[in-house]
Structure formats: C-alpha cells, structure tokens
Amino acid sequence: MAVEHHDLAHEFPELKEQIHTLKTTNNHFRRLFDEYHELTIEVEKMENEVVPATTAREEEAKKQRLHLKDELYKMLTAQPA
Template sequence: MLGENHALFIEFPEMQDKIKELKTSDESFKAMSDRYHQLDHRIRGLECSNIPTEDHHFTQLKMERLQLKDKIYNILMN
C-alpha cells in the first residue's frame, strides 16, 4: 500500500521496549534506526506526492530500508 508507515514501533510492536532501550544504550543501533526512519519518511513522502522519481532511485531507497530492517530485526532477536 502506498504511503504506509513502516516505523519500527509499527513493524515490531512487541519489541517497543527493547527498541527504546537499544536506542539509548547502543549508538550503532541508534544510527541504524535513525537512518531507517529517514528512509521510511522519504519513501512515504515520494509515494504520497506527485514528485517524479526514477524507478531505480526509488527501488534503491526501498532496498536500503529493507536491508536496515533485516539488520535491526536480527539485533532485536539476539
């Protein structure tokens, strides 16, 4: 669905406490979650507006968000 919010708290609602804890105690995790949030915000903005973007660029943004989400998930599960 276009414009859907993929914030970490929405993607992993059962892990909200662990996300908050890691964002304050682990600089690497905080940097990843901040980048993920930036990407998600940018992607949603492009999806919800009529701003033209080349498909390759848009796909790259979504791929980076997906890769970050996988890394974040792996950290949360350990």
Template sequence: MENHNLTHEFPELEDKINVLKLNDEIFKKMYVNYEEVNALIQHYEEGEQNHTTDEHLTALRKKRVHLKDDVYSYLKQN
C-alpha cells in the first residue's frame, strides 16, 4: 500500500508542514481535511471487504488530489 501522508508526499517540506499545522489555522484545516480523506481511502483499500463502490473510491481519490494541490500551493505561498 502506497503511503500518501503529506510528509511522505512532500518530504522536502516536512519541517514547514509541521510548523504550519501547529501555528496556522488555515493550513491546519487543510491538513486535517487531506489526512481524513487519505485515511478513509486507506481504510477502504486495506479492508478485506470493500464497503464502498468503485465510483465513491474514485471520487475520494480525486478529492485527495485536489486537496494535495491546494496544500502544495499554500505551502509554496507561505
């Protein structure tokens, strides 16, 4: 299973991620949203029984990509 945590996705920005998630409320909300969606995807992918549809899982993956793009943009601007 591939790791999609933000610090794994952006290892070069790990220090900045850690500082912003503690000190920046906007970033903290973005971080939590991303990690929640990522955890849900992992739950569905790792479960022996998949309790969702392929369409729902695809929609969650697309949402994760958009959230990741937003987080990256915010990291680069701040």
C-alpha cells in the first residue's frame, strides 16, 4: 500500500515561500516544523509496518501530527500585526 506523504510542502504547496521564510526567521516555527517532520517520518514507518506499533499508538501519533499541522498553518497564515 502506498503511503501518502504529509510533509508541509505537500500539504500546503501554495505556502512554500512562507514555510521557507518562517523556517529561517522564526525559531518557534522551526522547532514545530522539525517536530512535525520527525513525527511524520515516525507515522509513515508505522503505516508501512517498518516500525511495529499498536493501532492506538499510530492514531495518537497522527493526532499529535494534526495538532502540530494546525499550529503551523496558523503561523503560516497569520497576518502581521
């Protein structure tokens, strides 16, 4: 089964420029971005059955990733004050 990639560039292709800018200028965004990226790799390994995990653990990781994605999206789309 092919696993869909969930990196931010695939999730928000229209925001690639903002992703790059915030990664290089905002430490908080960069930390969340890195955490999201690491969690995405972990989830993909679980989905591909490279790393054994219970269904509950896999679902919890997906929920964490979704929360991070929501936070990152809010930062990407926030209007400057």
